[in-house]
Amino acid sequence: MADHAFGGIRIRNLYKIFGSNPGAYVEAVRNGLTKTELNVKYGHVLGLRDINIDMPSGSIQVIMGLSGSGKSTLIRHINRLIDPTAGEVLVDGTDVVKMSETELRTFRRQETAMVFQKFALLPHRTVLDNTVFGLELQGVGRAQRIDTAMRWLERVGLKGFEQKYPNQLSGGMQQRVGLARALANDAPVLLMDEAYSALDPLIRTDMQTVLLDLQKEIRKTIVFITHDLDEALRLGDQIAILRDGEVIQQGTSQDIVLRPADDYVANFVKEVNRGRVVHVEAVMTPLAPGNGAPHGPTIAAGVTIEEAVRLLASAPEGDITVVDATGKPLGRVTFRQLAGAMVNAQETGHRAVA
Amino acid sequence: MDWFYTFPHMNDDMLRDLKKTIDEGFRGFTRSYGDVIESLFTPLQHFLISAERFMLKTPWPIITLLILAIAYAATRSLRIVAGCLVTLLLIGYFDMWEDTMRTVSMIFVCTVLSIVIGLPIGILMARSNRMQRIVNPILDVMQTMPSFVYLIPVVMLLGIGKVPGLIAVVIYAIPPMIRLTDLGIRLVDKDVLEAADAFGADNRQKLFKVQLPLALPTIMAGINQTIMMALAMVVIASMIGVQGLGQPVLKAIANQYFTLGIFNGMAIVGIAIMFDRVSQAYGKRLQKHREIAHG
Numbered sequence: 001m002a003d004h005a006f007g008g009i010r011i012r013n014l015y016k017i018f019g020s021n022p023g024a025y026v027e028a029v030r031n032g033l034t035k036t037e038l039n040v041k042y043g044h045v046l047g048l049r050d051i052n053i054d055m056p057s058g059s060i061q062v063i064m065g066l067s068g069s070g071k072s073t074l075i076r077h078i079n080r081l082i083d084p085t086a087g088e089v090l091v092d093g094t095d096v097v098k099m100s101e102t103e104l105r106t107f108r109r110q111e112t113a114m115v116f117q118k119f120a121l122l123p124h125r126t127v128l129d130n131t132v133f134g135l136e137l138q139g140v141g142r143a144q145r146i147d148t149a150m151r152w153l154e155r156v157g158l159k160g161f162e163q164k165y166p167n168q169l170s171g172g173m174q175q176r177v178g179l180a181r182a183l184a185n186d187a188p189v190l191l192m193d194e195a196y197s198a199l200d201p202l203i204r205t206d207m208q209t210v211l212l213d214l215q216k217e218i219r220k221t222i223v224f225i226t227h228d229l230d231e232a233l234r235l236g237d238q239i240a241i242l243r244d245g246e247v248i249q250q251g252t253s254q255d256i257v258l259r260p261a262d263d264y265v266a267n268f269v270k271e272v273n274r275g276r277v278v279h280v281e282a283v284m285t286p287l288a289p290g291n292g293a294p295h296g297p298t299i300a301a302g303v304t305i306e307e308a309v310r311l312l313a314s315a316p317e318g319d320i321t322v323v324d325a326t327g328k329p330l331g332r333v334t335f336r337q338l339a340g341a342m343v344n345a346q347e348t349g350h351r352a353v354a
Numbered sequence: 355m356d357w358f359y360t361f362p363h364m365n366d367d368m369l370r371d372l373k374k375t376i377d378e379g380f381r382g383f384t385r386s387y388g389d390v391i392e393s394l395f396t397p398l399q400h401f402l403i404s405a406e407r408f409m410l411k412t413p414w415p416i417i418t419l420l421i422l423a424i425a426y427a428a429t430r431s432l433r434i435v436a437g438c439l440v441t442l443l444l445i446g447y448f449d450m451w452e453d454t455m456r457t458v459s460m461i462f463v464c465t466v467l468s469i470v471i472g473l474p475i476g477i478l479m480a481r482s483n484r485m486q487r488i489v490n491p492i493l494d495v496m497q498t499m500p501s502f503v504y505l506i507p508v509v510m511l512l513g514i515g516k517v518p519g520l521i522a523v524v525i526y527a528i529p530p531m532i533r534l535t536d537l538g539i540r541l542v543d544k545d546v547l548e549a550a551d552a553f554g555a556d557n558r559q560k561l562f563k564v565q566l567p568l569a570l571p572t573i574m575a576g577i578n579q580t581i582m583m584a585l586a587m588v589v590i591a592s593m594i595g596v597q598g599l600g601q602p603v604l605k606a607i608a609n610q611y612f613t614l615g616i617f618n619g620m621a622i623v624g625i626a627i628m629f630d631r632v633s634q635a636y637g638k639r640l641q642k643h644r645e646i647a648h649g
Contacts, residue, residue: 114552
């Protein structure tokens with residue numbers, strides 16, 4: 001396993017219909033039967049329709065949607081807590097759907113770990129005993145599993161709380177236990193089902209930071225479910241937006257904010273703090289290639305507008321050069337452009353398309 | 355119009371023949387298989403006899419200390435231990451020690467048997483709805499059928515003595531054990547079970563690491579109920595030859611000895627309260643982790 005690079009997750013043509021005889025309606029749904037028709041005429045509920053998502057290894061894939069959009073159903077297909085009606089779920093090249101019960105159990109023990117919205121800790125076990133749970137199921141020796149668990153508890157900031165019971169901890173700390181329990185498994189896939197939705201806003205931001213910091217070293221393939229667009233934009237290397245069981249847009253945070261696929265997404269994006277999401281290259285005036293060396297202050301591509309403003313505000317009058325990773329100038333951006341982009345959705349939209 | 359006023363019942367002769375046939379059939383069954391069935395129950399009888407012998411042969415101060423030690427280990431409450439001590443001393447002082455020890459040993463064996471049989475049945479019931487549909491009506495019958503009715507075939511098969519008494523008591527006392535095991539496992543938080551699934555637990559691991567520990571407080575309530583119901587059966591069991599506190603009560607009823615009845619009745623109440631408080635306090639201690647909430 002060690003010398004094999006994890007191949008990521010690919011979901012192919014995934015359908016899920018809930019009801020007494022779901023198999024009978026897949027064809028009809030494929031041919032365009034709508035969710036409402038299916039429900040009214042046949043009494044079945046369409047959970048997911050034709051989901052296709054590629055989640056590259058080592059990145060954070062966010063799946064965003066409101067309640068009832070099917071996001072929690074979708075994440076449960078990856079470790080097959082829910083069986084699909086049709087389609088494939090390829091994790092590291094193996095179709096999870098075709099696994100036998102024993103294979104599935106081994107897969108869940110070795111390849112995936114999950115964090116839950118309601119924490120789902122064992123109330124009769126201490127923090128430490130909760131953290132070793134996954135390793136215990138795998139049959140790892142006692143000394144080794146305690147060693148691993150202690151390391152992760154320390155890493156998520158719970159040193160000194162090992163002997164407490166979950167009920168004695170706040171929500172944020174309980175979810176740290178949930179995170180430590182999942183990380184102790186050292187599985188390549190980390191599934192996070194609305195992991196932070198039950199936490200209050202300050203703690204949530206805090207936990208997002210914890211996850212981003214951790215990801216820099218662990219480089220797992222993380223699937224993160226949320227209904228909060230700000231959270232999605234902050235965490236996601238890739239974001240898929242789900243509505244009524246269908247993916248309506250996939251892309252990076254820039255794609256979602258700058259080029260919403262339809263009014264539904266646009267409506268979401270409207271409320272977003274653009275300064276913290278949009279990168280400077282989306283608003284700059286591009287330079288013709290080979291247009292000499294940069295003069296004045298420079299800023300790296302990929303920096304957000306807000307940071308650029310902070311930099312410009314303390315710099316002398318004038319504009320600023322955007323450079324790429326090698327120091328090559330890409331374009332110039334003015335204070336006016338940046339300020340405009342922060343308050344005016346149209347401005348950045350146009351320029352990005354142009 | 356005669357049929358309107360008296361229920362048109364089966365022909366008298368036919369009914370008599372029917373009862374006779376069933377009776378004879380059962381008698382024949384008893385004659386040919388009675389010994390075999392009795393030998394099946396010998397291990398149980400040995401268990402009963404050795405439990406009783408232990409309680410009676412061990413000097414009373416040692417038994418008292420033993421009971422107090424168990425009470426303390428289970429409850430960690432000096433108040434309950436003091437209560438137990440006073441009860442035991444009073445029972446001994448009024449010369450009911452031997453009968454009490456017989457009853458306690460009987461209750462102990464009945465409870466152990468109820469747990470050993472009831473727990474697996476309860477687990478199976480929680481696992482399958484069909485099993486629950488089959489077992490539930492049987493439990494209803496066991497709880498409502500007057501004990502004397504099922505004592506008849508038991509006495510016919512095994513005669514009068516300890517083992518038939520034990521069977522009668524267990525039939526009466528086991529339903530809460532089964533029902534509360536089933537309920538406790540079914541009430542386990544679905545989210546926690548899903549987490550166990552997600553981490554790849556097999557059925558055995560789910561049962562022993564998640565379901566049983568989380569159902570334990572409910573199961574303890576079942577054991578408590580079983581003990582109480584077993585004690586309630588002591589007097590009835592004494593009618594078929596079970597020794598202990600029930601027999602003096604029976605004698606008191608027959609001869610109208612008021613004081614004898616009251617004393618032995620109070621002794622039964624005394625050990626009932628002892629068992630109840632100790633097992634309840636133990637059940638509560640098991641869920642201590644639920645009570646210390648974050649705040």
